[in-house]
Amino acid sequence: MKKALRSAVCSALAALSAFAAPASALAQGGHSAHLGAAVATPAAAELAEGTVRKIDRAAGRITIAHGPIAALEMPPMTMMFRATDPAMLDQVKVGDRIRFAAAEQDGALVVTKLEAAR
Secondary structure (H helix, E strand, C coil): CHHHHHHHHHHHHHHHHHHHHHHHHHHHHCCCHHHHHHHCCCCCCCCEEEEEEEEECCCCEEEEEECCEHHHCECCEEEEEEECCHHHHHHCCCCCEEEEEEEEECCEEEEEEEEECC
């Protein structure tokens, strides 16, 4: 009986630990609830897919019609992102299919990684 209870408690704690990091980061960073997973590192984040709609190199911004962005818990839509490295924008042109990582930094949504879709 004790073994079964201990096993159940350990399983429950393991399951809850997966949610602890985003929740604590959310509380510390004050990010909005719909962007709760935005604190994930780009390397750990799943790449989203989209199509480049507009590039504003002077402002370091890119508009992307994208599918769901799991890291941001964001549904498909078209929106503008700031590029963390404006040189990334030289790799793409309007109409290109891309894969990208996005995050929230200082209250703005940014593209942290950008590559051509395969």
